[in-house]
Every structure is written in structure tokens, then in C-alpha cells.
Amino acid sequence: xxxxxxxxxxxxxxxxxxxxxxxxNIGTAxxxxxxxxxxxxxxxxxxxxEWMRAEHMQLLxxxxxxxxxxxxxxxxxxxxxxxxxxxLTKTCMKCHDNKEQFCDKCHTSLSVSPYCWDCHVAPKGxx
Amino acid sequence: MKNxxxxxxxxxxxAALGWGVRPAGNLFASSGGxxxxxxxxxxxxxxxxxxxxxxxxxxxxxxCHSIHNVPTIDSKxxxxxxxxxxxxxxxxxxxxxxxxxxxxxxxxxxxxxxENPPCVRVCPTKATFQREDGIVMMDFHRCIGCxxxxxACPYGSRSFNYHDPRKFLKETTPEFPTRAMGxxxxxxxxxxxxxxxxxxxxxxVSEGALLFGDLNDSHSEVRKLLGERYSxxxxxxxxxxxxxYYLI
Amino acid sequence: MLEKALExxxxxxxxxxxxxxxxxxxxxxxWVQLHEGLSITGMSRDVSWxxxxxxxxxxxxxxxSAVMLVIPKYLHHYEKFGKILILGEFNAVAMVIxxxxxxxxxxxxxxxxxxxxxxxxxxxxLFWDMVVLNGYLVINLLVGWVTLQAERNQIAPPNWIxxxxxxxxxxxxxxHTVTAFLYAGLPGRGYWLxxxxxxxxxxxxxxxxxxxxxxxxYVAKVFANFDPGKGxxxxxxxxxxxxxxxxxxxxxxxxxxVYYSNIPSHKAHLDYLFFGxxxxxxxxxxxxxxxxxxLIGIGILLFPKNRKRDNMLIIASLLIFVGAWxxxxxxxxxxxxxxxxxxxxxxxxxxxxxxxVSLGIYATGFLILTVLYKIAIGVKREVEIS
Numbered sequence: 001x002x003x004x005x006x007x008x009x010x011x012x013x014x015x016x017x018x019x020x021x022x023x024x025n026i027g028t029a030x031x032x033x034x035x036x037x038x039x040x041x042x043x044x045x046x047x048x049x050e051w052m053r054a055e056h057m058q059l060l061x062x063x064x065x066x067x068x069x070x071x072x073x074x075x076x077x078x079x080x081x082x083x084x085x086x087x088l089t090k091t092c093m094k095c096h097d098n099k100e101q102f103c104d105k106c107h108t109s110l111s112v113s114p115y116c117w118d119c120h121v122a123p124k125g126x127x
Numbered sequence: 128m129k130n131x132x133x134x135x136x137x138x139x140x141x142a143a144l145g146w147g148v149r150p151a152g153n154l155f156a157s158s159g160g161x162x163x164x165x166x167x168x169x170x171x172x173x174x175x176x177x178x179x180x181x182x183x184x185x186x187x188x189x190x191c192h193s194i195h196n197v198p199t200i201d202s203k204x205x206x207x208x209x210x211x212x213x214x215x216x217x218x219x220x221x222x223x224x225x226x227x228x229x230x231x232x233x234x235x236x237x238x239x240x241x242e243n244p245p246c247v248r249v250c251p252t253k254a255t256f257q258r259e260d261g262i263v264m265m266d267f268h269r270c271i272g273c274x275x276x277x278x279a280c281p282y283g284s285r286s287f288n289y290h291d292p293r294k295f296l297k298e299t300t301p302e303f304p305t306r307a308m309g310x311x312x313x314x315x316x317x318x319x320x321x322x323x324x325x326x327x328x329x330x331x332v333s334e335g336a337l338l339f340g341d342l343n344d345s346h347s348e349v350r351k352l353l354g355e356r357y358s359x360x361x362x363x364x365x366x367x368x369x370x371x372y373y374l375i
Numbered sequence: 376m377l378e379k380a381l382e383x384x385x386x387x388x389x390x391x392x393x394x395x396x397x398x399x400x401x402x403x404x405x406w407v408q409l410h411e412g413l414s415i416t417g418m419s420r421d422v423s424w425x426x427x428x429x430x431x432x433x434x435x436x437x438x439x440s441a442v443m444l445v446i447p448k449y450l451h452h453y454e455k456f457g458k459i460l461i462l463g464e465f466n467a468v469a470m471v472i473x474x475x476x477x478x479x480x481x482x483x484x485x486x487x488x489x490x491x492x493x494x495x496x497x498x499x500x501l502f503w504d505m506v507v508l509n510g511y512l513v514i515n516l517l518v519g520w521v522t523l524q525a526e527r528n529q530i531a532p533p534n535w536i537x538x539x540x541x542x543x544x545x546x547x548x549x550x551h552t553v554t555a556f557l558y559a560g561l562p563g564r565g566y567w568l569x570x571x572x573x574x575x576x577x578x579x580x581x582x583x584x585x586x587x588x589x590x591x592x593y594v595a596k597v598f599a600n601f602d603p604g605k606g607x608x609x610x611x612x613x614x615x616x617x618x619x620x621x622x623x624x625x626x627x628x629x630x631x632x633v634y635y636s637n638i639p640s641h642k643a644h645l646d647y648l649f650f651g652x653x654x655x656x657x658x659x660x661x662x663x664x665x666x667x668x669x670l671i672g673i674g675i676l677l678f679p680k681n682r683k684r685d686n687m688l689i690i691a692s693l694l695i696f697v698g699a700w701x702x703x704x705x706x707x708x709x710x711x712x713x714x715x716x717x718x719x720x721x722x723x724x725x726x727x728x729x730x731x732v733s734l735g736i737y738a739t740g741f742l743i744l745t746v747l748y749k750i751a752i753g754v755k756r757e758v759e760i761s
Contacts, residue, residue, distance in 0.1 A: 275499070279562075
């Protein structure tokens with residue numbers, strides 16, 4: 001093999017980089033779902049918690065186009081049948097009113113930074 | 128097999144073309160604004176320049192900018208949704224040397240929510256779009272900040288967020304979002320208030336100097352006034368068909 | 376063929392190193408812009424397009440100039456242009472990339488730039504500009520690369536490339552026409568609302584572009600011993616003088632229409648640019664310089680004797696290129712936005728950071744141009760030797 005030393009060295013670096021996520025956390029604790037501060041006043045969300053955990057990103061994306069572009073403000077819950085107003089600030093954050101103890105907990109641990117709050121005013125004295 | 132790769136590429140190319148037919152069809156079906164609806168609501172505003180006083184103008188600007196979190200930036204990179212402007216600025220072709228003080232008479236300037244909006248025509252992402260009820264809306268989520276709409280607007284109604292607006296906001300109204308740096312914004316005829324059956328904020332505080340209503344409803348107050356008194360619109364020769372009328 | 380760009384002398388690497396430093400400076404300035412927004416520029420609520428868009432507008436024209444080599448060579452079999460054709464095509468590639476970089480640098484929310492593709496809007500001229508610019512980039516890359524590769528292997532290029540070569544001719548015209556249409560359909564902007572804007576843009580492009588090619592070929596002559604062939608640059612000089620004459624003529628047509636009709640909303644902009652308006656006139660000396668440079672350039676190139684002399688050709692090309700740059704790269708934007716539709720004056724001058732970003736972008740374009748030219752000239756030398 002030409003340049004055997006260089007090739008093997010390069011290969012080792014490549015394999016190391018590609019498997020980084022697997023070996024970097026060896027020895028540290030496994031991922032634990034963060035404890036979230038749940039709303040005090042309400043027992044039910046717009047949809048079920050399990051569904052929300054997976055789908056709230058898509059839901060908010062759909063809502064923002066439906067509200068702004070189609071003028072369609074009403075969301076009917078598939079769980080309770082109640083009608084809610086499609087609004088991050090006026091619906092979601094009316095109950096989930098502490099961004100740091102609720103939204104940020106999961107987002108921070110998963111290294112997700114949604115830009116919603118660049119514009120939508122977060123309650124509890126956030127920027 | 129001879130030429131198998133070439134044949135494969137040819138078939139793949141044809142397949143891509145075929146798959147592209149439906150999206151292309153959808154694409155060309157959507158057009159770019161410029162149609163008001165003859166049936167249905169068409170929102171319009173009538174500004175009575177006789178009733179407007181400097182105090183009322185200030186109230187209108189203050190309420191609009193405060194409930195919509197419009198920052199106060201004291202530079203040429205300012206943002207204004209509705210503002211005080213003199214007659215000779217808004218109607219330069221109607222100005223003449225014998226008007227004396229009337230030339231400097233202050234009135235309100237805002238987005239005209241044109242029936243034929245050039246800004247909607249030029250927006251490359253449909254971030255500014257025209258609703259069925261005539262309101263020219265902004266989708267702040269989609270705006271890429273190219274500012275083509277600002278070049279296209281013949282009335283100077285649009286502002287761009289050169290800065291992060293929150294740096295210039297002393298107080299924030301939590302129910303309405305701020306905007307982020309890098310998007311264009313303007314008056315939206317208080318669409319969020321209209322959705323709750325309320326009048327635009329500036330109209331509410333104007334003590335009767337501003338009227339708002341359905342231009343398609345021949346019995347509405349705005350239509351009555353427009354039929355009884357002379358009114359002008361800004362630069363009507365451009366064909367934009369503004370929905371804001373100035374009673375003179 | 377890329378390996379041709381990896382072998383060079385100290386001057387070559389020094390030049391690339393210098394460009395990389397400039398790119399670093401530009402990158403740092405752009406970093407500031409990403410954090411502070413476009414507030415770091417000299418733009419304002421009234422003048423919402425500035426130096427970046429002006430550079431894009433000018434460079435689209437320079438890119439389109441490749442067609443001034445393609446038409447004589449492929450439609451009229453003027454074989455003398457054969458040697459420098461690749462320089463024109465590669466120049467188009469570098470210039471279009473510059474245009475795209477300037478457009479992205481100008482965006483307020485560049486992270487959303489995919490929205491133009493995700494939400495196509497055929498009624499917006501900006502959408503079509505994206506289409507034609509990227510298309511022209513692909514065409515020139517394809518044509519340049521394939522023909523160069525064929526030349527290296529000393530065979531005729533494949534027949535299918537002819538389709539793209541012929542396509543590049545109307546496409547070149549279209550890129551600058553569409554760019555002009557960005558401006559020429561806006562109802563409130565009297566300086567731009569003229570039917571001759573597209574024609575003017577094309578004329579000034581076909582003057583500035585070949586002028587740039589002449590200058591670039593001289594640089595290649597000096598630093599790479601590249602020989603374009605006898606009389607080739609003199610012929611290109613003919614293109615420059617014809618195109619610049621048409622440009623000046625169309626401009627004078629503008630002047631006549633505006634001043635003879637005496638309509639204030641149209642007059643105001645030419646007044647601002649050439650005489651100052653209401654005491655404001657930061658661009659006045661620039662515009663007059665641009666006119667004088669253009670006229671002197673034409674004056675020199677009118678005479679065949681001058682076109683055959685290197686120093687005259689270089690001076691004239693430089694004058695015309697700079698003159699056209701001032702007209703499009705400074706005057707077009709300033710004149711269009713000032714005075715505003717409310718007849719208010721907010722002047723525009725680019726800031727240092729804005730110029731820093733632009734410098735970095737220009738350096739990127741010149742880096743690409745240098746590398747591509749190195750490849751082209753390297754291949755031609757290889758063929759010559761064998």
C-alpha cells in the first residue's frame with residue numbers, strides 16, 4: 001500500500017470522528033427525561049401529553065400558517081372535543097407560563113433552540 | 128449490456144420530468160394577489176382631515192405602536208406603522224405654492240392596503256400576501272428580509288428591522304409578538320383585533336376622525352361618507368387602488 | 376483538471392493567500408452583521424437597498440458579457456475568439472457566484488433563504504432572477520468544463536454541448552433583462568420606471584464585461600504568459616466602444632425624456648444625482664466622473680490605432696469599467712431611492728463594515744476566478760506543449 005502510515009492514521013481519525021457520539025459519553029449517566037413544571041391550574045392540554053411530546057413542533061408549525069395565512073383560528077381537540085384558539089402566547093403559554101421550567105428544560109437538554117421566542121413574548125419575565 | 132448506464136440516465140431524467148409535472152402545475156396555479164373580492168368584505172379606512180388634530184394623531188401613533196410592540200428607534204433606520212406626515216409629503220402632485228399653511232397641514236400616513244398591491248406582486252416568498260378581505264398581511268415567519276416590497280411600495284409604508292427590535296422596546300405588550308431582526312413590517316389594519324370583532328386601535332382612539340368599515344357594503348358608514356364628501360387617495364394614477372381615503 | 380490549480384509559483388500562492396486574508400476580513404465583518412443585523416450598513420427606512428444589491432446589479436452585467444465572445448465565435452465562426460472564450464465563460468461563473476453571494480449578504484434573514492425555493496412565486500421577478508442566475512451558472516460551468524476537457528484530450532467536444540452553448544446566448548441576455556425588470560416594474564420609483572432600463576443595463580454590461588475581460592487577459596498575459604492571439608483584444612475593444620456608445624446614447628434619451636417632459640417625479644432623481652437636490656448631493660462628483668470617464672474611454676477606443684496599442688486599450692478599458700461601475704454600482708440605487716416617494720431626502724453612503732463584507736465577497740470571487748483561469752491556462756499550455 002502506498003503511504004500506508006498516512007492512510008491508516010487517516011482511517012483511524014475518520015472512524016474516531018464517526019463513532020464520536022457513541023464513545024464520548026461512556027461512563028456518564030444515561031439520558032433522563034427532565035422533570036417539567038406542570039401547570040397548576042389545568043389538568044388537560046390541547047392534546048394528550050404523549051402526542052404533544054412528539055408532535056407539538058409540527059402542530060405549532062401548522063398553526064402559524066393556518067392562523068396567519070388562512071385566518072383559521074380554531075383548534076378542536078381530538079381528545080376532549082373542546083375548541084381552543086390556535087395561539088402559542090394566548091393558549092399554550094396561558095397554562096405553561098414558565099418558559100424556563102417547562103419549555104427550556106427539554107429543549108436545553110436536547111440542544112434544541114427554537115426561535116419562537118425571538119418574537120413571541122414568553123411570560124415570566126423572559127427577554 | 129451496452130449503454131446501460133446511458134439508458135438508465137435517460138430514463139431517470141424523463142422520470143424526474145414526469146414527477147415534476149404536478150408540482151409545476153400547482154406552482155403556476157398560484158398567482159400573486161391583485162384581486163379584491165367583489166362579494167365578501169373589503170376593509171377600508173376613511174381619514175377625515177378636518178377632524179384630525181395633532182393630539183389625535185399622536186394618540187393614534189402611540190396606541191398602534193404600543194399594542195404592536197413597534198420599537199422607538201431614533202435614527203434613519205426607524206420603524207413606523209402609522210405616522211404623522213404633512214399634506215405635501217402625502218400628496219406631492221396636489222401641492223402648490225398658494226396653499227400656504229395647508230401644505231404643511233399634518234395628517235396620518237399608513238399602509239394603504241391597496242387592492243392592487245405592488246408589494247404583494249414582488250414578494251418572492253408570498254410573505255406579504257393579500258387576504259380575501261383586502262388586507263395586505265405580513266407573514267413574519269416567512270419573510271427573508273430581501274426588502275423588495277419596500278422598494279415596490281410607492282407610499283413608503285414599510286419598515287425593516289435593521290436592529291433587533293427588543294433592544295429598543297421599553298415596554299412589551301405580551302399578547303402580541305414582537306418581530307425579530309431581519310424582517311419587514313407594516314400596519315395590518317389590526318387584523319388580530321378584527322378577528323375578535325374589534326375596530327383597529329387607531330380608529331378607536333381617533334374620536335371620530337378615522338372611520339373603518341366594509342367598502343363593499345353600500346350601507347356602511349364609510350361608504351356613506353365617501354358618497355357625500357370629496358375624498359382623495361395617494362397617487363391614484365399608479366393603479367394601486369388604495370383602500371385608505373382622505374376626506375378633504 | 377483541478378490539479379492545474381495546485382501547481383503555481385510564489386506570486387500565485389501569494390495572491391491566493393492575500394485573497395484569503397481579505398475573505399477573512401469580510402467574514403469577520405459579516406459575522407458582525409449576522410449578530411447586529413443590517414443596522415451596520417448605511418441603509419435606512421428610505422433607502423432599503425444599498426451597496427450589496429448595487430454590486431449584484433453591476434456584476435450580473437459583467438457575467439453576461441461572455442455572450443459577446445460566444446456570439447461571434449459560434450454564430451459567426453469568428454475563430455479568433457476561440458482562445459479567450461474559456462476566459463469569458465469562467466469569468467461568467469465567478470461573476471454569477473459573486474452575484475449570489477451579494478444577494479445572500481443583503482438578506483435580512485438569510486437562514487430562511489430556502490423559502491424562495493420552498494414557496495415559489497412566479498409573479499415575483501426575484502424568483503425568476505434566482506432561476507436565471509443559477510441556470511446561467513450551471514450552463515457556463517458545464518460548457519466551460521466540457522469544452523476545456525475536450526481541448527485537453529485534443530478531441531472535439533461532444534455534440535450535445537452545442538445545445539447549451541446556443542442556450543447561453545439568450546440566457547445571457549435574460550439574466551440582465553430579468554435583473555433590470557426587478558427595478559423597471561416598480562410603480563413608485565421614477566428613476567427606474569423606464570422602458571429603456573433593460574436596454575441600458577445590457578448596453579453597459581456589454582461594455583463593462585468585455586472591458587473587464589480585456590483587463591483580465593492582460594493580467595493573464597503578464598503573470599502567466601498567456602497569449603490571446605493577435606488582434607483579439609483589439610476586436611474586443613470594438614465591442615466595448617460600440618456597447619458604451621449605445622449606453623451613453625440611451626442615457627441621453629433618458630435625459631431628454633425626463634427634462635423635456637419636465638415631470639417632477641422623474642426629474643427629481645436625475646437632479647439629485649447630477650446637481651444635488653435640496654442641498655444634498657453626495658453622488659454628484661461621482662456621477663459626473665462616471666460620465667467623463669465613459670466619454671474619454673469611448674474617445675480613445677474609437678480609433679483603431681488606439682485599440683491596437685496595449686496601454687491605450689488598458690486605460691480605456693479601465694475608464695469604461697470604472698465609469699460603468701459608478702453608474703450601476705452607486706448611481707442606480709442612490710438615484711432610485713432618493714428622493715423618497717414622500718419627496719424626503721435620506722442620503723445613502725456605505726459604511727465601513729458594509730464595504731468590509733463587500734471586500735470579502737469580491738475577494739472570494741477573484742479567488743474563484745484565479746483558480747478557474749489557472750486551470751484554463753494550464754490546460755492550454757499543456758496542449759501547446761504536446
